[in-house]
Amino acid sequence: MLSDVLLIAGKDLRVELRSRIALNQVVPFALLVLVLFGVALDADSSTLATFTPGLYWVAVVLAALLAVHRSVSLEDGDGADEGLLMSGLHPASVFLGKAVALIAELLLLALVLLGGVLILYGAPVDDVTLLLLTTVAAVIGVGAAGTLYGALLSGQRARETILPILLLPVLAPVVIGASRAFGDAMGSVATDGWSWLLSLTGFAMLYLAVGSVAHGALMEEA
Amino acid sequence: MTHVGYLVAGWGSAFLIIGIYTWVLIQRGNRLAKRVPVEKQRWMSARDEAERIGDA
Amino acid sequence: MTTTQEAVETGRFDTATGSRTTRMLGWALSIGLIVLLWLAFIATDPDIRIDAASGDEIGQFDAVRLIYVHVPMAIVAYTAFTVTAIGSVMVLLRRSVWWDLVAGASAEIGAVASALTLITGSIWGRPIWNTYWRWDDVRLMTTLVLFMLALGYLAVRRLEGSAESRARRAAIVGILLVINSIIVNRSVEWWASQTLHQQSTITDAAIEDLTLFTFMYAIVFGLAGYVWLLIKGFRVAWLERQNERFGLVEALEQRRAEAERTDAVNAAVDTGTGDQS
Numbered sequence: 001m002l003s004d005v006l007l008i009a010g011k012d013l014r015v016e017l018r019s020r021i022a023l024n025q026v027v028p029f030a031l032l033v034l035v036l037f038g039v040a041l042d043a044d045s046s047t048l049a050t051f052t053p054g055l056y057w058v059a060v061v062l063a064a065l066l067a068v069h070r071s072v073s074l075e076d077g078d079g080a081d082e083g084l085l086m087s088g089l090h091p092a093s094v095f096l097g098k099a100v101a102l103i104a105e106l107l108l109l110a111l112v113l114l115g116g117v118l119i120l121y122g123a124p125v126d127d128v129t130l131l132l133l134t135t136v137a138a139v140i141g142v143g144a145a146g147t148l149y150g151a152l153l154s155g156q157r158a159r160e161t162i163l164p165i166l167l168l169p170v171l172a173p174v175v176i177g178a179s180r181a182f183g184d185a186m187g188s189v190a191t192d193g194w195s196w197l198l199s200l201t202g203f204a205m206l207y208l209a210v211g212s213v214a215h216g217a218l219m220e221e222a
Numbered sequence: 223m224t225h226v227g228y229l230v231a232g233w234g235s236a237f238l239i240i241g242i243y244t245w246v247l248i249q250r251g252n253r254l255a256k257r258v259p260v261e262k263q264r265w266m267s268a269r270d271e272a273e274r275i276g277d278a
Numbered sequence: 279m280t281t282t283q284e285a286v287e288t289g290r291f292d293t294a295t296g297s298r299t300t301r302m303l304g305w306a307l308s309i310g311l312i313v314l315l316w317l318a319f320i321a322t323d324p325d326i327r328i329d330a331a332s333g334d335e336i337g338q339f340d341a342v343r344l345i346y347v348h349v350p351m352a353i354v355a356y357t358a359f360t361v362t363a364i365g366s367v368m369v370l371l372r373r374s375v376w377w378d379l380v381a382g383a384s385a386e387i388g389a390v391a392s393a394l395t396l397i398t399g400s401i402w403g404r405p406i407w408n409t410y411w412r413w414d415d416v417r418l419m420t421t422l423v424l425f426m427l428a429l430g431y432l433a434v435r436r437l438e439g440s441a442e443s444r445a446r447r448a449a450i451v452g453i454l455l456v457i458n459s460i461i462v463n464r465s466v467e468w469w470a471s472q473t474l475h476q477q478s479t480i481t482d483a484a485i486e487d488l489t490l491f492t493f494m495y496a497i498v499f500g501l502a503g504y505v506w507l508l509i510k511g512f513r514v515a516w517l518e519r520q521n522e523r524f525g526l527v528e529a530l531e532q533r534r535a536e537a538e539r540t541d542a543v544n545a546a547v548d549t550g551t552g553d554q555s
Contacts, residue, residue, distance in 0.1 A: 152434065152450060153434075153437070158438075162430070165426065165429055166451070169426040169427045170427070170458050173458075173462050177465055180469065196468075199464070199465065199468065203461065214450050217446055218446070218447070223340045225340045225341040225344075225405050228401050228402070228404065229343055232348070232397070232398045232402060233344070233398075235394065235397050236394050236398060239390060239397075240503075244510075247295075247511060247514055248294075251294040251510065251513060252294045252295075254294070254518055257521050263516075264513070275374070275442050
């Protein structure tokens, strides 16, 4: 089971290492979103510092849409999806494998963006542990939900346009929770960030579980 | 009566939107009924041929 | 189902989506609507109370009449999405065509009803809360996200692919509809931990008998309207499915007419009498 998961994750990450799509296109896109926020908000540093948590997570979620799209399109061409089906791997392993690869990419993205907001927006950091744990938990949630909804739309030409309307409402609770936790970690919101971290962890676990179960029904049909 | 504008807007939007939806739904049904053979138009009489999804 | 000929002879012809049941329900709803409007606008009094301390008139005044459309819409929306979720489970468990069509038709009504819940709620909120929208209100946010999730569900139903593949994908999204709206509800609850909504309007003893009756009547009326739309929607969805499978009547006739025209032209050309320009 674990080796199957790593096999699929390794496959996706190797493709990424060779194509560098996430690194060369998704990360710059996310940084551009941050810059646009800065320009749009009149580069007022106190405003930017106050709203850093929200702006940061909106940027991450928007960039995640592109990463999910990329992750699904790996299985699109040349009968790759039939290949996965024929491989005899358990659908849950395939799901978890793809999720792990996506989460790894998103984690890299999130860390680069975190550096971006700390430098560009000058956001203060009170609690580094909370900041990093929140990032990990939220990214796992985004990656798991993204992989599931991406798989739902595999092979669909209209995926670019449907994925956002399907996934963004689902990720709304992650944006709420992660922004609050970041707000606490950055000292801009008076809230208990650790309890938000707990609920983000719950979201991530739930979607990993639901995705593993649902992926069987999705692969069966192909 | 107070708040007349709000009442008109609230009830009016409900009537308007439900009305449009109902009208579109019935039009859709009428259009499709012209294309489907009469004996296949109703679930009650034609369902035996499609009891389960995938049994086309 | 009778054939067209029999139907005309017996005078019991079912239209595309109409039947005796829907016609009778439709008439009942028409009369019921008149009663509802009479109850909501004429029979019931506006919400005016006297503040004990200052002696001023307080309350919602006539804006309370918006509640008779807002609350039934909300109940219809949540009922509709519950039916969609149940239908989705049945699709995955039993590959049920019937439940698939019911789930789809119900979600459409749910989307309309939840949109109207938001619209009528905002219009009511403006005079009463002094704002169209509150970001920290649990029910507002849950309904909004549920509406957007429903749009996603309906988009999935329109995906390309076999009927089976679409039904399965839609069923998964349909079940997630419930899971997601619970998550949203919880997260907004933690976030806001306050709500502008009155918690127990219905059980509040201060509500007069007729107001309470109108309230209940409006809910029953809304649910009856939901049933009527659901029957109609199911029949349209079934026709859509049948059209995909057997909808060749029109296409075949067109093809035949085209072939006849071509034959006629060819014949004319062969005998040298046709217009060859």
